[in-house]
Amino acid sequence: MKLYVYDHCPFCVKARSIFGLKRIPFELVIMLNDDEATPSRMIGKKMAPILEHDGRFIPESMDIVAHIDAMTNDAVLVGPRNPRIAQWIDDATSALYPLAMPRWAASGMTEFATPQARATFTRNKEAIIGSFADNLAKSGDYIAYLDKHLQSLDKLIQSPDAVNGVLSEDDIHLFACLRALSIVRGITYPTAVSAYRMRMAARTGVDLHDESAA
Ligand SMILES: N[C@@H](CCC(=O)N[C@@H](CS)C(=O)NCC(=O)O)C(=O)O
Known part of the structure; x- marks a missing residue:
């Protein structure tokens, strides 16, 4: 595959x-x-x-x-979902993309290995969110919003192994959101969120961008 x-x-x-x-x-x-x-x-x-x-x-x-x-006959996403997780992700998204997109565009990721590839992403995404420079200038406000928002996520996390205690689609969506956020330097992760994102990175095999965060 x-x-x-x-x-x-x-x-x-x-x-x-x-x-x-x-x-x-x-x-x-x-x-x-x-x-x-x-x-x-x-x-x-x-x-x-x-x-x-x-x-x-x-x-x-x-x-x-x-x-x-x-x-295979060992499905893993069998746990219950919590509508508050989907709502949390929805509420995070408006701050996540303005923070992440300009940082992705400046990163060393493989999809941007040529100047043309980087330029295509920048052109397409600036058409959606506006100039990356303007969005970067508002980073402080967006980070402050997400720091506060992450405090409420902390209370919803039942285990580092699964947000609702047993793996479900919520974990797929939530980890994708937190992994996207990892490109942003200066986010404060409360204890349960911190343990969850590290554990999910290990279990999924998808690296966080903590080392290259900007
Ligand atoms: N509903 C689709 C959405 C996928 C999507 O929006 N992918 C983006 C990348 S994050 C994409 O390929 N956009 C077109 C582009 O970048 O040219 C899914 O869940 O797979």
Whole structure:
């Protein structure tokens, strides 16, 4: 199985996570951000993640998660969901992307290995959130908001192994969000959130960006 991704992409982290949680081997292919041909050949448009399995192409991160979790008779995402986790992620998103996108664009990630690839990402994302410089200038406010917001997440985490005690889709979504946030330097992670993100990184095999955070 081959999983085509961008390293920064939270949707791709969701797809990557299930392989790690189930210890199923796969080949990770990181596409250049201006490579339209590779994804278009598989699914007719530029989008990641894409799973190639037995000559079939599956787009949509949560379809990939469901496909891999159902592949063997030891499904892992069997726990209950808590609507407050989805709400927490929704509320985090408005601050997450303005913080993360300019930092991803300046990072050494593989999808930005050429100036053209980096320029494509910058052009496409600035069209959505506005100038990266303007967003970076507001970092302090966004970080203050998220620091406070993370305090409320801390109270919702039941175990470092699973936000609701038993692994569920909430963990896939929440870890993807926290991994995206890891590119931002200066975030204060409360105790339970800190333990959770480290444990999930180890279990999923998806590295946090703490070392390259900016
Ligand atoms: N609903 C899709 C969303 C995937 C998505 O938005 N991926 C982004 C990367 S984070 C993408 O490929 N956007 C097009 C682009 O970057 O050109 C999923 O869950 O897989």
